[in-house]
Amino acid sequence: MLDFPEGMANGKTAGASQGGHGGWRMISCSRRSLLGLLLGAGGATIGALLSVPLLRFVLHPVFKAALPLSWTEAGDVKDFDSVTSPVKRLVKIEQRDGWRKLVSEKAIYVCKDANGKLSAFSSICPHLGCSVSWHDEENNFVCPCHNGQFTADGKLMGGPPPRGLDLLECKVEDGKLIVHYQYFRQLVPNKEVIA
Numbered sequence: 001m002l003d004f005p006e007g008m009a010n011g012k013t014a015g016a017s018q019g020g021h022g023g024w025r026m027i028s029c030s031r032r033s034l035l036g037l038l039l040g041a042g043g044a045t046i047g048a049l050l051s052v053p054l055l056r057f058v059l060h061p062v063f064k065a066a067l068p069l070s071w072t073e074a075g076d077v078k079d080f081d082s083v084t085s086p087v088k089r090l091v092k093i094e095q096r097d098g099w100r101k102l103v104s105e106k107a108i109y110v111c112k113d114a115n116g117k118l119s120a121f122s123s124i125c126p127h128l129g130c131s132v133s134w135h136d137e138e139n140n141f142v143c144p145c146h147n148g149q150f151t152a153d154g155k156l157m158g159g160p161p162p163r164g165l166d167l168l169e170c171k172v173e174d175g176k177l178i179v180h181y182q183y184f185r186q187l188v189p190n191k192e193v194i195a
């Protein structure tokens with residue numbers, strides 16, 4: 001049984017009521033549909049809002065730049081006891097690319113100063129990124145690409161590189177030399193970490 005609104009039961013008509021009982025059903029259905037739509041929209045909005053943190057958590061590795069590289073072991077300190085000129089070492093580094101963990105080897109040069117203090121340089125030329133190598137006979141680093149030259153302590157001697165070799169942070173722990181491998185921007189006069 002239909003519940004007629006006041007003033008319409010006596011024959012006054014309005015809108016869909018002209019269709020008789022079918023018209024009242026139409027009004028009732030329209031109201032229900034509208035309410036359903038509003039409830040659905042509200043539910044969808046709340047669901048979307050609640051899912052934002054979850055999506056951000058799940059997609060975080062995709063949008064985040066490669067994570068900073070970790071500290072890595074460059075060898076036993078005693079291995080460098082007899083070092084008189086820069087020695088090349090390959091260090092393992094880990095990078096995260098989205099969900100993947102990438103492990104690769106990078107070349108560094110370990111040097112020792114007159115006081116026996118160890119330091120480490122990236123072997124990547126700050127000009128255009130070629131790998132420099134140590135030349136005993138010339139007593140300097142040489143970059144094969146455009147003949148950039150650097151002293152044993154990484155200072156720029158000549159060629160197009162805009163600065164000296166990039167010094168890496170390093171420390172000694174439990175008798176091991178630990179190096180913080182990083183990438184630096186090329187073609188700029190000042191050292192600038194990019195990863």
Ligand code: FES
Binds near residue numbers: 126144146147161
């Ligand atoms: S890349 Fe090293 S001098 Fe150009």
